[in-house]
Amino acid sequence: MASSKEKPARRVVVLVATRKGAWLFHGDAQRKSWRADGPHFLGHIVNHVVLDPRDGRTLLAAAKTGHLGPTVFRSTNLGRTWKEAGRPPAFAKAPEGQVGRAVDHTFWLTPGHASQPGVWYAGTSPQGLFRSADGGVSWEPFSPINDDPQYREWMGTVQDGTPDGPKLHSIIVDPRDPAHLLFAMSGGGVHESVDGGRSFKPLVKGMEVVGGFDPSTITFHDPHCVRLCPSQPDRLYQQNHCGIYRLDRPSDEWVRIGKKMPKRVGDIGFPMVVHPRDADTAWVFPMDGTSVWPRTSPQGKPAAYVTRNAGKTWQRQDAGLPPDQAWWTVKRQAMSADARDPLGLYFGTTSGELWMSRNEGERWACIARHLPEIYAVEVAELK
Amino acid sequence: MKVLIPSALQSYTRQAWVEAQGDTVGAVLADLERQYTGIRFRMIDEQDRMRANMRFFVGGATTFDLAQALGPTDTLHIVQALSGG
Numbered sequence: 369m370a371s372s373k374e375k376p377a378r379r380v381v382v383l384v385a386t387r388k389g390a391w392l393f394h395g396d397a398q399r400k401s402w403r404a405d406g407p408h409f410l411g412h413i414v415n416h417v418v419l420d421p422r423d424g425r426t427l428l429a430a431a432k433t434g435h436l437g438p439t440v441f442r443s444t445n446l447g448r449t450w451k452e453a454g455r456p457p458a459f460a461k462a463p464e465g466q467v468g469r470a471v472d473h474t475f476w477l478t479p480g481h482a483s484q485p486g487v488w489y490a491g492t493s494p495q496g497l498f499r500s501a502d503g504g505v506s507w508e509p510f511s512p513i514n515d516d517p518q519y520r521e522w523m524g525t526v527q528d529g530t531p532d533g534p535k536l537h538s539i540i541v542d543p544r545d546p547a548h549l550l551f552a553m554s555g556g557g558v559h560e561s562v563d564g565g566r567s568f569k570p571l572v573k574g575m576e577v578v579g580g581f582d583p584s585t586i587t588f589h590d591p592h593c594v595r596l597c598p599s600q601p602d603r604l605y606q607q608n609h610c611g612i613y614r615l616d617r618p619s620d621e622w623v624r625i626g627k628k629m630p631k632r633v634g635d636i637g638f639p640m641v642v643h644p645r646d647a648d649t650a651w652v653f654p655m656d657g658t659s660v661w662p663r664t665s666p667q668g669k670p671a672a673y674v675t676r677n678a679g680k681t682w683q684r685q686d687a688g689l690p691p692d693q694a695w696w697t698v699k700r701q702a703m704s705a706d707a708r709d710p711l712g713l714y715f716g717t718t719s720g721e722l723w724m725s726r727n728e729g730e731r732w733a734c735i736a737r738h739l740p741e742i743y744a745v746e747v748a749e750l751k
Numbered sequence: 752m753k754v755l756i757p758s759a760l761q762s763y764t765r766q767a768w769v770e771a772q773g774d775t776v777g778a779v780l781a782d783l784e785r786q787y788t789g790i791r792f793r794m795i796d797e798q799d800r801m802r803a804n805m806r807f808f809v810g811g812a813t814t815f816d817l818a819q820a821l822g823p824t825d826t827l828h829i830v831q832a833l834s835g836g
Contacts, residue, residue, distance in 0.1 A: 435805065437796060456789075458792065
């Protein structure tokens, strides 16, 4: 892959969501120089910015502030102007006498299937699944899971979730079938639907949980990021609180492929990136998940790790990155790839740096420094 | 009645003071929503609870009750609590 000659291709725009706003970084044809466009929504906590690949111009941004409620902003001109969703994701009103849940923030946005223009899915904190059928203008609770007693039990409480709230994330639409959907919850496991979301079932066999707990209890499962391979949609990769996994359907059992990572680095982290054309190739960005979970690069030495054989072996990729004393890490939505050849990789750090590699991780270069803490990095390619 | 809008929500109203109608706090917020789509959900969640850092004052006294009655001469102050970094 890395040896192919680079052709003039579509322009890459990196969509960066941060704790204090969003930025768009426009690349030149060679992906060597970058123009910053932003901040958008300065002061807003932006958890995700995603371009609709079906029309190549509609952007959705999931935002809130420290004090104001959550919303979704929408742009149809690549961020020149934004308009707020008419009805942002919100749970159903609870019956009289019951305590209902309220969306704290929309965390994850996924465009729907190519055959369903205008359809989007959203995952929230606390865990909720929402759908829009009009391009993100109005959102409705989707599928019975939000209020299903069994799912509510699996979602656990706020105390079971991540430090800034339990989340529903990694919403995946099978490119072969719009009725085949997956999502993950931190905590609460991985779940799959084959009937367009009318019902979901847990998909956690083989996944480990924190020592001493029962893996048959869905609540204890903490998938951090799940990705489906576009070139081989029967293959899923997962970065979990308890390791790195691969699942090849029709099997329903995850295999822990992170055991082959170097012991001093471990296989704990948040992001998971798959190659768009090669299902044997995937990247992770390990962090220190020992003791109190520092959530920093192991030993202060950041690196991506790549497998090119579906997890049998892993290679360290740190050329160009700080050799030591770099105590940042990369969040679950903050690493992604373009579809160029050779593929470009991008990640944003908790210290506000945006990095990229034009050669599939062989060498890294810093695009931007001094941004706020980066929550998400998505890559869009403009026609 | 006159309603004071906090700076964080003036992206909706474009001004600090606006006029809204209603005989309760909830009714005034509904009228604000009618005029400035989206503004209510930033202050009140889907269970009709006031969000954690939003404060509402009627006649200088704080209220946590959307059903609180308002008189024709009352003024509603909406304040974003100062906190955090």
